[in-house]
Amino acid sequence: MDILERFITLWVVIDPIGTIPVFIAVTAGMATAARRSTALLATIVSAAVLLFFLVFGQLLIDALGISLLSFQVAGGIILFMFALTMIFGDSKQESDKRSVEQDADLPDDSRPSPAIFPLAVPSLASPGAMLAIVLLTDNNHFAVTDQIVTAAVMMAVLAVAYLFMLLAEPIIRLIGNSGAAIVSRVMGMILASVAADAVLSAFVEIMSTGSL
Structure with a gap:
């Protein structure tokens, strides 16, 4: 997987553009x-969360005895479902704004910082991003140098997201909100293709090796 493909995958799941309206709202x-x-x-909190999954995500999977190919299939399916919500469901900013409105009903001392929720999690460090970062740093397919490159690409995407929030x-x-929604849906189509490729690649390897 080249740097451009990693960048596109992480750009789609982190979605810096979709975070802009959420940032304005909160x-x-x-x-x-x-x-x-x-x-x-x-930005710092989302980077810490994603770096945790980059470093320890596969260790947790191995500790549970889960095959990486199984995780790749499951992760690909979840990413595909996540992409479908981007294409057909509420836009990212609409769903996260709804979370903000629900959170507004809580007492002041019970509300999390808006930087942590919903900006860091789940807007930037989304479930899709957590899954993607584990798949992109699979120890069985990527050398340590490749994983370092992935981490650098992830940090670059988060840096762009930070810049976008400053220029929100x-x-x-x-x-406009309509333009942001269009961009989000186009990114969803790209993510669906990436997810389908992950599932198909896993099935091809399962069939070629005859085992998980």
């Missing part, structure tokens, strides 16, 4: 300095 009324610190904290208002004025 930081409405904040001062400029508070908005910047929220964007930075969300000008970007949303430029493309």
Whole structure:
């Protein structure tokens, strides 16, 4: 898998553009300095979560005795279902805004920081991103150098997401909510193709080796 394919996969599952309207919604009324610190904290937390899955994700799978090919099939199916929600369901910003509205009913001392929820998890470090990062760092298919490259690509995508959050208002004025929804659905189609390829590749290897 080349760098471009890794970048596209991580770009789709992290979805920096889809995070922009969510960021605007949860930081409405904040001062400029508070908005910047929220964007930075969300980026740091999401990076920590995804790095955890990059380093320990396969160890947890091995400890549970789960075959990586089985995980690849399951992960591919889940990524495909995630892609279908991007294409046919509510856009990312609509679903995450709904979570924000539900969270608004909680007492002030019970609300998590908006940088952690919903920005870091599940907007940036989404379940799809967690699965994708494990599949992209499979020890049986990728050398340590490849995994380091994947980590660097992931950090680059998160850095772009951070930049987009800082530039959220000008970007949303430029493309509008409808434009963001269109981009999200196109990314969903790309993710569906990547997920299907992961499942088919796993089945081909299962058939060629005759075992999981």
